[in-house]
Amino acid sequence: MLHSISLDVRQAEFLALVGSNGAGKTTLLRTLSGLLPIGSGTLEWEGRAIGGLTPDAIFRQGIVQVPEGRQLFPRMSVRDNLLMGAYRRDDQAGVRADLDRVYGLFPRLAERRRQLAGSMSGGEQQMCAMARALMARPRLLLVDEMSLGLAPIIVDQLMETLTAIRDQGVTILLVEQDIHLALAAADRAYVLETGRIVREGPARDLIADPELKRAYLGV
The missing domain is CATH 3.40.50.300 (P-loop containing nucleotide triphosphate hydrolases)
Incomplete structure (x- = not known):
């Protein structure tokens, strides 16, 4: 309380x-x-x-939260998890630009973009959770x-x-x-x-x- x-x-x-x-x-x-x-x-x-x-x-x-425990979609790819952060956006060019931006911030996610999120290490999953939040601008x-x-x-x-x-x-x-x-x-x-x-x-x-x-x- x-x-x-x-x-x-x-x-x-x-x-x-x-x-x-x-x-x-x-x-x-x-x-x-x-x-x-x-x-x-x-x-x-x-x-x-x-x-x-x-x-x-x-x-x-x-106002966007990166939750404790990350709460990714483990059976979805890293890229698809990131796109979930932009699910309310309809500016496709902006979404693509933001994908490039978060890949720049987290190069390991660019390397793992086709990998299932649940198969990554804890640190990589935390990166993914933070990057997903950033996709919401x-x-x-x-x-x-x-x-x-x-x-x-x-x-x-x-x-x-x-x-x-x-x-x-x-x-x-x-x-x-x-x-x-x-x-x-x-x-x-x-x-x-x-x-x-x-x-x-x-x-x-x-x-x-x-x-x-x-x-x-x-x-």
């Missing part, structure tokens, strides 16, 4: 929402996506109230627990890609249990504990906070 959450997401920034397992991070993302209702308060995006909209209507506002990309179960070298590559996506003008909200990882990459961050925000500020300041280091980083 969330309590009195106040979250400010700024255009074209990399925002991290960090905290331990069970803090409410995924619940907050599901609320932003319209999958869970808002008990009270307001939810606005680009000046418009979206708190009562359906998940599909929120998706149409440019998000203005706000919600990324849930990207590093879960992946080797550190793959996580570092994915984090570099997220930074590149931010540099292209997409706003990113990353939910992550690995606090050091998230704070090292983000512009700003919120720390969530038992459904409440207990810290917020520039990520570089939070990563140097002695109390947070003791509580989450063991130093």
Whole structure:
């Protein structure tokens, strides 16, 4: 359960929402996506109230989530999974251009484009889930627990890609249990504990906070 959450997401920034397992991070993302209702308060995006909209209507506002666990179509090819991200688009030339763009961001997906998504490694599947979301041309990309179960070298590559996506003008909200990882990459961050925000500020300041280091980083 969330309590009195106040979250400010700024255009074209990399925002991290960090905290331990069970803090409410995924619940907050599901609320932003319209999958869970808002008990009270307001939810606005680009000046418009979206708190009562359906998940599909929120998706149409440019808010796209990369879910925890990836949720690919395992018996479909990588390319077909990517095209599912553009299923509401009818600009075929734009879709082809975006396929080329995500293949540029994730060259391994270009190599695997005819391979069944379920036969790829965990890291490759995470790349595919992120690329599928980008095919929807998000203005706000919600990324849930990207590093879960992946080797550190793959996580570092994915984090570099997220930074590149931010540099292209997409706003990113990353939910992550690995606090050091998230704070090292983000512009700003919120720390969530038992459904409440207990810290917020520039990520570089939070990563140097002695109390947070003791509580989450063991130093």
